[in-house]
Amino acid sequence: MELQGKTAIVTGSARGIGEGIAVAMAREGANVVINSRKEQDCVATVEKIRADGGKAIAIAADVAKEDQVIAMVTETVKQFGRVDILVNNAGIESPPMLLKDIPEEIWDRTLSVNLKGVFFCCKAVIPPMMDQGKGKIVNVSSVAGVRMTFFGGANYTASKYGVIGLTNHLAWELADSHINVNAIAPGAVLTPLAEQGTTQEYRDMTTKRLIPLGRWCTIDDLGNAAVFLASDRADMITGQVLAVDGGALTGFGEDLRPVIRQRMADMQASHDAKH
Numbered sequence: 001m002e003l004q005g006k007t008a009i010v011t012g013s014a015r016g017i018g019e020g021i022a023v024a025m026a027r028e029g030a031n032v033v034i035n036s037r038k039e040q041d042c043v044a045t046v047e048k049i050r051a052d053g054g055k056a057i058a059i060a061a062d063v064a065k066e067d068q069v070i071a072m073v074t075e076t077v078k079q080f081g082r083v084d085i086l087v088n089n090a091g092i093e094s095p096p097m098l099l100k101d102i103p104e105e106i107w108d109r110t111l112s113v114n115l116k117g118v119f120f121c122c123k124a125v126i127p128p129m130m131d132q133g134k135g136k137i138v139n140v141s142s143v144a145g146v147r148m149t150f151f152g153g154a155n156y157t158a159s160k161y162g163v164i165g166l167t168n169h170l171a172w173e174l175a176d177s178h179i180n181v182n183a184i185a186p187g188a189v190l191t192p193l194a195e196q197g198t199t200q201e202y203r204d205m206t207t208k209r210l211i212p213l214g215r216w217c218t219i220d221d222l223g224n225a226a227v228f229l230a231s232d233r234a235d236m237i238t239g240q241v242l243a244v245d246g247g248a249l250t251g252f253g254e255d256l257r258p259v260i261r262q263r264m265a266d267m268q269a270s271h272d273a274k275h
């Protein structure tokens, strides 16, 4: 078990990627805090983990509200005695809009949850992690925080680039305290919500054009990456962005495989002709 005896707070873990990460961490022996804005939304994930033999509690908090974040961390330490891992996963999207059409409230809400929420949660866990002499922070950004994509509007893109900037800064700021800070950049993830919100045709199109490994990610793929970055195996890794995207970020947004296959066939033919 990679995380035996450790305590992890996973924000926005009532469903989707956060749920996948929380379940994976509990399976590796961590005590897990399931968080969302409403406690009743967390119940199903808590029960799932307990049914699997893991330890989980629900703590409601809006990550964009500092007092609620401080209360969540205080309650975590009260219940489990420590906090070793913070996964900043809670995030929101809005329908992609042109910048000229983005209302100020949508800009503010996106940045408040996706970026200020990460700031508040880091700020609250750093003191207990420093007291413990060690900690792991994993920030969930996006491929949209590394390269321009059509997934969100400028508000989403800016928030996710911001998460990576904050990750890099904190990696240096917290290095002497042995707190590692890394980011995960998920590509297209087949959460239940994404499944409802897209057609099979759209998913096939994006897979063919963008994803060399040939499928959308599952929440388990994200859970595996987060467990690794939160484990002692990642003690010498900080300030990194781990893309969990089936290779999408390595390409140019088009299917490069036929070109590569043709080039390899040409090389083989030329090699055969010479020998």
Ligand SMILES: NC(=O)c1ccc[n+]([C@@H]2O[C@H](COP(=O)([O-])OP(=O)(O)OC[C@H]3O[C@@H](n4cnc5c(N)ncnc54)[C@H](O)[C@@H]3O)[C@@H](O)[C@H]2O)c1
Residues within 6 Å of the ligand: 011, 012, 013, 014, 015, 016, 017, 018, 035, 036, 037, 061, 062, 063, 064, 089, 090, 091, 092, 093, 113, 117, 140, 141, 142, 143, 185, 186, 187, 188, 189, 190, 191, 193, 194
């Ligand atoms: N799904 C994807 O394809 C994808 C791709 C790249 C990045 N991401 C990022 O991964 C993270 C999770 O995405 P998801 O698809 O699982 O989303 P989701 O909407 O399915 O789940 C997000 C969870 O966060 C909670 N949440 C939202 N605002 C909150 C707040 N203010 N305080 C506390 N909890 C809050 C929601 O209630 C929900 O439980 C987000 O940061 C998202 O930007 C998702």
